[in-house]
Amino acid sequence: MEDLKIHNVNLEKSENLERHRTEGFSSSKTLVVRRGAPFRVSLELEGRAFNPKADTLKIKVMLGRLYVAMPVTFSKRVSSSQWIAYIDPHGLNLQNPSIFISCPASAPVGCYIFQLYVFTQNKKTTCASNKFNLLCNPWCREDAVYIPFEDQREEYIQNDSGLLFIGTAMNIVSRPWAFDQFEPDILEICLNLLQVSPQHKRSRRMDYLNRNNPIYISRVVSAMINSEDDRGVLKGKWEGDFKEGVNPSLWTGSGDILTQWADSGYKPVKYGQCWVFAAVMCTVMRVLGIPCRVVTNFNSAHDTNENLVIEEFYSVTGQKMNISKDSIWNFHVWVECWMTRPDLGSEMAGWQVLDPTPQERSGGVYCCGPAAVKAIKDRRIDLVFDIPFVYAEVNADVRSIVVNEGRVVSYSTDTEKVGAFICTKAVGFPIHQNITRDYKYIKSPTPTLSSRSSTISEDSTPNRDSTLNRDWTLNRDSTLNKDSTLNKDSTLNRGSSKGVVVVLSLDKVPVEGEPVRFTVKVINRQRVAKRMKVHLNAQAKKYNHSPSDTFWESHGAIQLAPMDVKVIRQQILPAEYENVDGDDLINLAVVLEDLASKELFLASDEFNIASPELTIQVADEDSIVLNKEQTAIVTFTNRFSYPVSGVLAVVGAGLIQGKLLFRVLSLHPGSGLTQHITFIPNKVGTKMLQASLLLKNINSTIRGFEMVSVSRA
Known part of the structure; x- marks a missing residue:
């Protein structure tokens, strides 16, 4: 009688993606699952059927050189603290048995290889191998990144577009951004970011072991988004021309940046500024399964001498002078990630500030955080990481000094200017949410x-x-x-x-x-x-x-x-x-x-000064379905006093493959642009269609966006 052999291992991709809420990664060649929950694989056997009394199954799971080996049992006992493999005896198909593999909620994130061995009564062994990517699981209560509300999980993990807020507290500008975490190859690039990091190069074993901890992961990613110490994603530039790269204002999403970085052999992409650094980090963290949102702090202080006072100098004619090493950025953008903080205590769990923009070194490296938002509010500057720096960004006093011939002739102090308004995108709505009170105790209403x-x-x-x-x-x-x-x-x-x-x-x-x-x-x-x-x-x-x-x-x-x-x-x-x-x-x-x-x-x-906006109108917006061609109309009216021309770009993750470009010839004052766009949605859910008009004769970009709800046919 022919002995038992493994013909194939079916990863049951469709079922597992739905079970683990990773359907967005369906384009990945590798199965994508989340820790703390079982996934199912099916064996396709050759020869005789599986004999539970005579045959033994074992599984070996490997991350680099780390591995765990486990027998496949018939006990449906799932553990949140160890790897377990089992066969559900109910409905067992002996020719095609199903095996459930359950990993602990604290398993390291990464690309795993698993090998399945069959030991028969004749002591013969056959083996099959395959791969799966393991991510954090904010749906699992035992995971350190568990966030208890489904609408927040949808916003901070699954939403592949959002708004970044810039400008001033008195005139907030919403800038649309495509996070692109489900676009082809982005998952693999984000996992490779961990592999390229200095921590991995220094000790692969320790890096793999530490990847169970979102605190460690977030510090690695914060450092790897900028290129100051490593082969990071983005090179920052804040002045001069941008001829050697892309003006940071022209980026519309993370996908182009991450893809360019990977395609170049991990050479830094030129250029980024704070909102670009933060948006790209948000993409990476959402890919890895860590809830993340982009936050803007209006009037953000950079206190170089750590005295919590920012000095600004004016001449007697009102001209602001560049004297002080301290500075106030009209806005500064970072991210918050959600996680427990066993190193600080349960009261510090929740949102943590992480800032990938290279400003100051932390532990010798240009990164910042995770700094517990609760610790910032309570001025717990004795706690890690970088709480004094972030505390100053939102709480420093501003001293405005008038000088004449090198002498101080007048000064005044403002205790409310810094951290005047802190916001993020609201859950489920394309508007900002005021989170200033999360960071500081407010004595009076935020000014408008x-x-x-x-x-x-x-x-x-x-x-x-x-x-x-x-x-x-x-x-x-x-x-x-x-x-x-x-x-x-x-x-x-x-x-x-x-x-x-x-x-x-x-x-x-x-x-x-x-x-x-x-x-x-x-x-x-x-x-x-x-x-x-x-x-x-x-x-x-x-x-x-x-x-x-x-x-x-x-x-x-x-x-x-x-x-x-x-x-x-x-x-x-x-x-x-x-x-x-x-x-x-x-x-x-x-x-x-x-x-x-x-x-x-x-x-x-x-x-x-607010720019005019593009208007996007989607035809039949209540009946947009998967894989069916749709039409949108982009319109713009030239309200300038002179003719303008430029290039119109339209993008939309899950709606448009790549980028659509249209040349816009001279638009005279008062005249309008009307551009018809066709697109075929390839993903279900709420998606963002965004358009930007880069004007050539003036240094200005006109933007607009429209949220599109795509349903199954």
Whole structure:
């Protein structure tokens, strides 16, 4: 009689992908499963049938040189702490028996090889081997990344698109992003990222062992997203031209970046900035099964001397100067990952800050976190990792200092500017969610444009003195050079709260092609008349830099009667700010000088100018089904005062293969663009269709997106 042989091992891919919620990885050649849950394989035998009394099955599972061997039993006993293989005796098919392999909820993440051995009564052995990729399991209660709500698992693991938030707290810009975690080859690239890491090269055995721990994994990924210490994914660049690579503002998703990195033999992709670093890390963490979301901190401090005070210097004419090593980024983007923290205690479980943007070294490497958000809020700077640094990013005070000829002549302190607003994408909706209270104790409501503008009384009408007098000239010799040192004997003036109050506010959200209108409100709290010089100054700036030279200014004088209020209304015309790059911001400052007492009073604001948007309309949006051609229409109206031209790009993970490009010829002011798009959805679920119009004659990109719900036919 012919003996038993293994003809094939069927990985039951369709069933296992559904059971482990990994259907998105169906394009992977390797089975993808999650730890802490069994998966089924079926044997196709040749010769005689399997004899449970005479034949023995064993399985060996290997990750690198680490392995575990286990007998296949008939006991359906699943353990969350060890590897087990069993045959369910109910409905057993002896010619094609099914084997369930269950791995512990703390098994290391990676690409495994498993070998199946059959030992017959004649002592003969046959063997078959195959592979599977093992990921973390946020659906498993015993897994360190377990998150208890299904809508959050869908958002932070399964959602392959999202929104990144940039701009300013007063004018938040939503930037669509494709995380692309289910696109072809992305899973393999993310697993290879762990293999390329210095930790793996240094000790493969220890790296594999440590991959059971999301704390370890997250620190490795945080370091590998930037290329400062290793063969990481992205090279950062914040100034100069981007001719050797791609301007960070032009990336629309993680897939292109990760694919380019892998195809180049793991050479850094040029270039990234904070939101790109964070978005790519979010992709990698979601692929590995660790819940992840992108977070924006508006007015994010970089405190170099760790005194929790950020110093900003202004000249007496309101020009912001590049003196301090400290800085405030208008926004900074990082990620949060969800995990337990057995190293810190159960109270520190939950969201953890991780920042792949290379700013400071942590443990000798450019990475940051995981820093428990709860520890940041409670200022537990005694705990790991990098809590003091992140605490300063959201809590430092801002000291605005006015200097004249190297001497401090006035200063004021703002305790609420830093960390003014912290947000992430809301679960299930394309809007932002305010999570500021997760990071800090809030004494008063987070400011908005409307609340700041409401400080202007409706009946405060300007009189004839409220118009700036342009007839006098200003001595510019008071500008402080970069190498000037402050005179420590200078008298610091804190009198603004008692004598004169100046409030600077935008009248409305600035929009490209329209004047920037703003109001200066001056309040005299003293019972004496005052005559004051007024200096207004506007400078363009990158979100993470001090401003460049002044591009607009105005100087004049006003008279204030005792206990008087003056309202000054001003505007910056489009022609005056047209050379400000598309993603740049504007630093606007006003300095008042009391001509009698020589006291100085400063108010400043930084804002972005909103770009017009593309509109995407999907035909029959309630009947979009898998593998059926659909149509969308992209429209844009040129609201600029001059013709524009460029290239329209349309992408959509799960909707469009690759990228669609269309050349846009000259659009005259007021004319419109209408572009029909056809696409065939290849994945079920809510997907993002996004379009971007790169304008060639000005440094600006117009964006738009539409969420598309795809159902099965």
